[in-house]
Amino acid sequence: MKFEAVTIKDIAKALGLSTSTVSRALRDSYEISPATKKQVLEYAEQINYRPNPIALSLKEKRSRSIGVIVCEIANSFFSQAINGIESIAYDKGYNVIISQSHESYEREVIDLQYLASRSIDGLLISVSAETEDFSHLKNLHDRGFPIVFFDRVAESIHTHKVIVDNFKGAYDATKHLLDNGHQHIANLAGSPHLSITKERLGGYRKALEDHGLIYQESYTEFCLHGGMLYEEVEAALDRFTSLKQIPDAIVASADKLTTNCLRYFKSKGIKVPEEVALMGFSNLDLTDLLSPSLSVVKQPAFEMGQLATELLLQLIESKRPITEFEYKVLPLELMIRESSLKSK
Template sequence: MSSSQVTIKDIARILGVSASTVSRALKNHPDISEATKLAVNELAEKLKYEPNAVALSLKHSRSQTIGVIIPEIVHYFFSSVISGIEDVAYDAGFTVIICQSNEKYDREVANVKALLSHRVDGILVSISKETSRFDHLYAIQERGVPMVFFDRIISEIQTDHVIIDDRKAAYDATKHLIDGGRKRIAHFAGPQNLLLGRERKEGYLQALKEVGLPVDPDLIIEADSFEKAIIATNRLLDMESVPDGLFAVNDLTAIGAMQTLQRRGMKIPKDIAVVGFSDGRFSGITEPNLTSVDQHGYEMGTVATEMLLNRLLHPSDEPAQSRVLNANLIVRGSSSLA
């Protein structure tokens, strides 16, 4: 008999006792004799009996499961977030179901439906690039399931969230380039339907305006992937006046730009300094190493999960909470001549 087929009724039949006796014996109930408890537990161990998690969740109205929806697990930042989520969740006795939207709205909707059908106790969400309609996310709230956004949030939905100060981080990155003597700085921007894309662009613009540098719309290009960076960088290099600095919305975009610049004979950072965003593992293996903003993904995962567990374990009518984490610029060779 395989362990997946063993039930309390099977144990009861073999021992010649009732199913309720077996159930109470497994729970160490005082009304059950020590001899019966011993016999039940020994047989349960021999048969590799495991409690039915679905049945227990129906009985206790809690599945002890948290759902997570992320855009893509391949990014170092999101894998770091997941590590933080899992550490906090497992310490609290919860398991984690991870779903990827692959940056697709339809996939994100399907993820929500799947998690709700699995009766998860709460959901952590970072929205996809395509998400501009939110009915599926409102549906989570309508079901009474706690939800926390992280990194990519939606201002239209009032719920707990944890982010970094994207505007300040982008300002600091751009100001670093300015302080290094760069006068014509390009920005490879993220999708403007995402709040973080808008905030990082605003931080870039703020830094330029603060010191009186002109804002050239031709230097602001929506490019948030390695492939798009190649096209955008070639476009910059074909301009009559080539930029001497570049702030990219993420590290993969920055790396795509660096490789293209080097293929076309540009020296980094002598001819053009480059700054990325997220400080993933690749930032330390480029040549030169990439200056980047550390988003502290692991910390974001732990904080988001703690917020969700607080809602689960201590329900209240408190208004939505916002946690803003500090990000810091890690300066390396791609932007420093020293």
């Protein structure tokens, strides 16, 4: 079953004109007489003519669509970021094609292949938790393909990047817990490959040290899938609770880590914040309704999406190669609620 669209040829044939005349009439060229223009325009309207974007893309060597690769759209941060991306792209007449890596490196490579071969004009990406090797992106980038990173960036690739102040976010969260009297703060971290994990770990560590405490490796557990699997969070927390000095507070470095952490404590009957305080990165819009309500570090996801898209469109639409790249660092918001209150 196929859907036959009407073309410029149909108009030309019906009106006894050439395709060039019709094309020019539709584009309101000065070379066409007002009478012909009117005739063409009216007929086009009547038969509901729409220019074929595929043909245009082929001619102009651009598709007016951008690709987005994120790990998961069923994740508040990313769905909000995508809303930001869409809002800008939509305004500028660009189409957004979304792919999910599901935190898999292999899938990310395939997605990229697919998107690049789909003739997208540029790419927005937040790399998967598994991604260590960036050569798939580097290859494309080196060949002049516009790429902008957001949130999870590849340091080695020289292009625009939009991130949040992860260091400060983790620092402030840790400091908040310290100020609230917690002494043994553990760090539930995401994939060790990710830029954000490293930055957040740095902030956590610095806060401890500024408070006169020493950083202990046993107090940091990495979750390779960023908390996507409950089992990895469970294993990490099992290890924390089997330490001789059980942590009295936890800083969780990602959305799923934070909620799965809460789920763990709930299932084990461990009271939050009485027995262990919790503070984590999250963009869920109902952390206030959780039990206990969650203290979170919130990212300006929508704005990040917008900014990244603006930068990408700049790259795409620039006449000459760009060599000066932006490295935007946006502020985070701390929202203090019940889960991080004093233990006693």
